[in-house]
Amino acid sequence: MLTTSPLRHAALAATLGLAFAGSAAQAADRTLLNASYDVSRELFADLNPQFVEQWQNDHDETVEIQMSHAGSSTQARAILQGLDADVVTFNQVTDVNVLAEQGGLIPEDWQSRLPNQSSPWYSTxxxxxxxxxxxxxxxxxxxxxxxxxxxxxxxxxxxxxxxxxxxxxxxxxxxxxxxxxxxxxxxxxxxxxxxxxxxxxxxxxxxxxxxxxxxxxxxxxxxxxxxxxxxxxxxxxxxxxxxxIMAEFPVTWVDENLDSDADRALAKAYLEFLYSEPAQRTLAENYYRVNDENVSEEFADRFPQxxxxxxxxxxxxxxxxxxxxxxxxxxxxxxxxx
Amino acid sequence: MRRIGDAPATRAILITLATLLTTLFLVVPLASIFYQAFAEGLAPFWHNLSDQYTRQAIMLTLLIALVTVPVNLVFGVFLAWLVTRFSFPGRRLLQTFIDIPFAVSPVVAGLLYLLLYGRTGWLGSLLSEADVQLMFAWPGMVLVTIFVTCPFVARELIPLMQAQGSADEEAAVTLGAGGWTLFRRVTLPKIRWALVYGVILTNARAIGEYGAVAMVSGTIRGETVTLPLQVELLYQDYNTVGAFTSAALLAAIAVVTLVVKGVLEWHTQRRGKRHA
The missing domain is CATH 3.40.190.10 (Periplasmic binding protein-like II)
Known part of the structure; x- marks a missing residue:
C-alpha cells in the first residue's frame, strides 16, 4: 500500500511547505502587532528596524514588528471585533476613544499615559x-x-x-x-x-x-x-x-490584548521608543512635526511657522x-x- | 424569407461591433495589466515578485485554495448527489440554500462571519475564551472563502445529474452494488468533466476572492494578506509596478483557468459527438 515514492514525498513536502511557510518565516523570539492608519507604511518601514535593533541590543531578543494598515476607523472596528493588535498608532483620537468606550479594551484616561497627550508626533x-x-x-x-x-x-x-x-x-x-x-x-x-x-x-x-x-x-x-x-x-x-489646525497622531497599547507582563513591557517600550531622539529624527525626515527640541531645531526649515x-x-x-x-x-x- | 442579419453589410457591422467591444472591454485591460507590470523592464518585475510580502501573499493565497477546493469538492458532490438521487422533504429548499453564497454580496458574507465569530459575536466570545483566534487570522479567511465558493461544484453537477437521471444507479443497485462502489464505478465516471470544471471555477474564485476575505483579514502584512489584498496595498503605496506585478500574477492564473476550461469544453463536446 504505502510505497515510498520520492515523488509523493516531494509533493507532500511541497504541500506542507506551503501551509507552514507563513509561520516558518517568523523565527523571532517575540512578535508585536501594530495596527496603524493607512498612510503610515513608509514611516514604520523606517522606524521598526531601529526599534528591533535597539531591543536586540538591550534584551538580546529578536522582535518582529507586524504591521496592519487600514483607515483608522476600520482598524478600531477590527480590534473591537477581535484583531489582536498589541499597540495602535492612529491618526484620529476618536478612533482610540472607541476602544475605551465601546470595547473597554483600554482605560478611558489612555491619553495621560504617554507624553503630549499620547501623540509622539503631529502634523497640520x-x-x-x-x-x-x-x-x-x-x-x-x-x-x-x-x-x-x-x-x-x-x-x-x-x-x-x-x-x-x-x-x-x-x-x-x-x-x-x-x-x-x-x-x-x-x-x-x-x-x-x-x-x-x-x-x-x-x-x-x-x-x-x-x-x-x-x-x-x-x-x-x-x-x-x-x-x-x-x-x-x-x-x-x-x-x-x-x-x-493641529492633527494629533495618538498611540496607545491595547491592555486587553496583552496577556503577560512581558508583552506589556514590550508594547510600552515600543511606544516610548517613538519619543526617543532617533525616532523623532526619522519622523521629522518624513515631514512629521515633533516635540523633541534638538530635532525640531535641526529640521526647522522644513516646517513653516x-x-x-x-x-x-x-x-x-x-x-x-x-x-x-x-x-x-x-x-x-x-x-x-x- | 430573409432574417435580420442575413444582409452581408449587417453581418459585417455586427461582427465588427462585437469584436471591437470585446477588445475594448476585455482584451485591452487584460493586456494593459501585463504591460504595466513590465513597464520598467524585467528586473523590477522580478524584484517585486521576490519581495518578502508578495511571496507570503502568494503562499497564503495558495494555502487558502488548497484547503477550500477539497472541502468544496466533497461538499459539492455530496450535496449534488443528495438532491438529485434521493427524494426527501425540503429537497427544493436545500437547492435554494445552495445559492445563498451567490446571492449574498461577499462583503456581507464577510461581515456575517465577523459578527458571528468576532470577539463580540455569539460563537466568537466562546472562541476567544478558549484562546482560539479565528477571525483576523488565516483560518477565518479560509472559512469565508469556503462559504463564498461552495456553490460552484454543486451548481455544475446538479443540472447534469438531473439530466442523466438515476436509471444507471438503480440498475447498479439491483446488481448488488454498495454505496461506495455505486458512486465510484457508476456516478463518478459520468460526472467527471463537470466535476473538474467545478473545481476550476472554485479554485479561480478562491484565489481571486477579495470582498469577504478583506472583511476578516485585518491586513497584517506577511500574515493575513492574500494576493488580491496585496494588489490594493501596493497600489496605495504608490508602488504601481508592484501592484501590477501581483495583478499580472492573478491575471495569468485567470488566463490559465480559461485555457483549461476551453480545453475541457472542447473535450466534452468531442466525446458527446462520438457517443451520439
Missing part, C-alpha cells in the same frame, strides 16, 4: 498646488474663489478630510471674529469648490496627481511633502497657511465635533444641501 494641513501656484493660494480664504477647484477626501469617511474641514472652519471663525453665519457661508462655498470627494487620503492624492484633477489638494503636511518627494519638486509647491489651533480648544471635545458636525444631519450635511 497643507495645500499642494501645481507648479508656480497659478491661483496664488496662501491661506484658507483663497480657496473659495469661483475658479479654484479643490480636492480633499470626504470628511464623512476620512480623518484627513475631517481635519481639513475643521481647519477651514477654525481659521475662518478666527478671521471673522466668530461670526458663525459668515463661517457657514465660507464653508458652503468651500465644499462647493470640491471637484472630487474621495473616501480616503490616498484616493484624493491619486485623483490630484495621477488623474490631474483640481488646482489644490488639501492633505496632511507630511503627505503633501511626500508627494513632492515622490513625483518631483518641479511640478508642485507645498503651502502651509498662517492659521492651521503657523498658528496651530487645537481641536479641543476650538470645538470643545472630539465627541462634540462628531455630534455637531459629522453626524447624520449635522452641520456638514446642512452645508452640502443646496
Amino acid at each position: 494641513m497643507a495645500f499642494l498646488v501645481r507648479e508656480g501656484n497659478p491661483h496664488n493660494i496662501q491661506s484658507w480664504s483663497d480657496l473659495v474663489g469661483s475658479d479654484v477647484s479643490l480636492i480633499f477626501p470626504n470628511p464623512k469617511t476620512s480623518g484627513n478630510g475631517r481635519y481639513t474641514y475643521l481647519a477651514a472652519w477654525a481659521a475662518t471663525q478666527q478671521n471673522n471674529d466668530g461670526d458663525e453665519q459668515a463661517t457657514r457661508d465660507y464653508m458652503r462655498q468651500l465644499l462647493r469648490n470640491v471637484e472630487v470627494f474621495d473616501t480616503g487620503g490616498r484616493g484624493a492624492t491619486n485623483t490630484f496627481v495621477e488623474r490631474g484633477i483640481g488646482d489644490v489638494l488639501i492633505t496632511f503636511e507630511s503627505e503633501a511633502n511626500g508627494i513632492v518627494q515622490q513625483y518631483g519638486e518641479d511640478d508642485y509647491d507645498v503651502i502651509v497657511p498662517p492659521v492651521d 503657523t498658528d496651530m489651533l487645537r481641536v479641543n480648544d476650538v470645538f470643545g471635545s472630539w465627541d462634540n465635533v462628531m455630534q455637531t458636525h459629522f453626524a447624520s444631519g449635522g452641520t456638514l450635511d446642512q452645508l452640502q444641501r443646496r
Whole structure:
C-alpha cells in the first residue's frame, strides 16, 4: 500500500511547505502587532528596524514588528471585533476613544499615559498646488474663489478630510471674529469648490496627481511633502497657511490584548521608543512635526511657522465635533444641501 | 424569407461591433495589466515578485485554495448527489440554500462571519475564551472563502445529474452494488468533466476572492494578506509596478483557468459527438 515514492514525498513536502511557510518565516523570539492608519507604511518601514535593533541590543531578543494598515476607523472596528493588535498608532483620537468606550479594551484616561497627550508626533494641513501656484493660494480664504477647484477626501469617511474641514472652519471663525453665519457661508462655498470627494487620503492624492484633477489638494503636511518627494519638486509647491489646525497622531497599547507582563513591557517600550531622539529624527525626515527640541531645531526649515489651533480648544471635545458636525444631519450635511 | 442579419453589410457591422467591444472591454485591460507590470523592464518585475510580502501573499493565497477546493469538492458532490438521487422533504429548499453564497454580496458574507465569530459575536466570545483566534487570522479567511465558493461544484453537477437521471444507479443497485462502489464505478465516471470544471471555477474564485476575505483579514502584512489584498496595498503605496506585478500574477492564473476550461469544453463536446 504505502510505497515510498520520492515523488509523493516531494509533493507532500511541497504541500506542507506551503501551509507552514507563513509561520516558518517568523523565527523571532517575540512578535508585536501594530495596527496603524493607512498612510503610515513608509514611516514604520523606517522606524521598526531601529526599534528591533535597539531591543536586540538591550534584551538580546529578536522582535518582529507586524504591521496592519487600514483607515483608522476600520482598524478600531477590527480590534473591537477581535484583531489582536498589541499597540495602535492612529491618526484620529476618536478612533482610540472607541476602544475605551465601546470595547473597554483600554482605560478611558489612555491619553495621560504617554507624553503630549499620547501623540509622539503631529502634523497640520497643507495645500499642494501645481507648479508656480497659478491661483496664488496662501491661506484658507483663497480657496473659495469661483475658479479654484479643490480636492480633499470626504470628511464623512476620512480623518484627513475631517481635519481639513475643521481647519477651514477654525481659521475662518478666527478671521471673522466668530461670526458663525459668515463661517457657514465660507464653508458652503468651500465644499462647493470640491471637484472630487474621495473616501480616503490616498484616493484624493491619486485623483490630484495621477488623474490631474483640481488646482489644490488639501492633505496632511507630511503627505503633501511626500508627494513632492515622490513625483518631483518641479511640478508642485507645498503651502502651509498662517492659521492651521493641529492633527494629533495618538498611540496607545491595547491592555486587553496583552496577556503577560512581558508583552506589556514590550508594547510600552515600543511606544516610548517613538519619543526617543532617533525616532523623532526619522519622523521629522518624513515631514512629521515633533516635540523633541534638538530635532525640531535641526529640521526647522522644513516646517513653516503657523498658528496651530487645537481641536479641543476650538470645538470643545472630539465627541462634540462628531455630534455637531459629522453626524447624520449635522452641520456638514446642512452645508452640502443646496 | 430573409432574417435580420442575413444582409452581408449587417453581418459585417455586427461582427465588427462585437469584436471591437470585446477588445475594448476585455482584451485591452487584460493586456494593459501585463504591460504595466513590465513597464520598467524585467528586473523590477522580478524584484517585486521576490519581495518578502508578495511571496507570503502568494503562499497564503495558495494555502487558502488548497484547503477550500477539497472541502468544496466533497461538499459539492455530496450535496449534488443528495438532491438529485434521493427524494426527501425540503429537497427544493436545500437547492435554494445552495445559492445563498451567490446571492449574498461577499462583503456581507464577510461581515456575517465577523459578527458571528468576532470577539463580540455569539460563537466568537466562546472562541476567544478558549484562546482560539479565528477571525483576523488565516483560518477565518479560509472559512469565508469556503462559504463564498461552495456553490460552484454543486451548481455544475446538479443540472447534469438531473439530466442523466438515476436509471444507471438503480440498475447498479439491483446488481448488488454498495454505496461506495455505486458512486465510484457508476456516478463518478459520468460526472467527471463537470466535476473538474467545478473545481476550476472554485479554485479561480478562491484565489481571486477579495470582498469577504478583506472583511476578516485585518491586513497584517506577511500574515493575513492574500494576493488580491496585496494588489490594493501596493497600489496605495504608490508602488504601481508592484501592484501590477501581483495583478499580472492573478491575471495569468485567470488566463490559465480559461485555457483549461476551453480545453475541457472542447473535450466534452468531442466525446458527446462520438457517443451520439
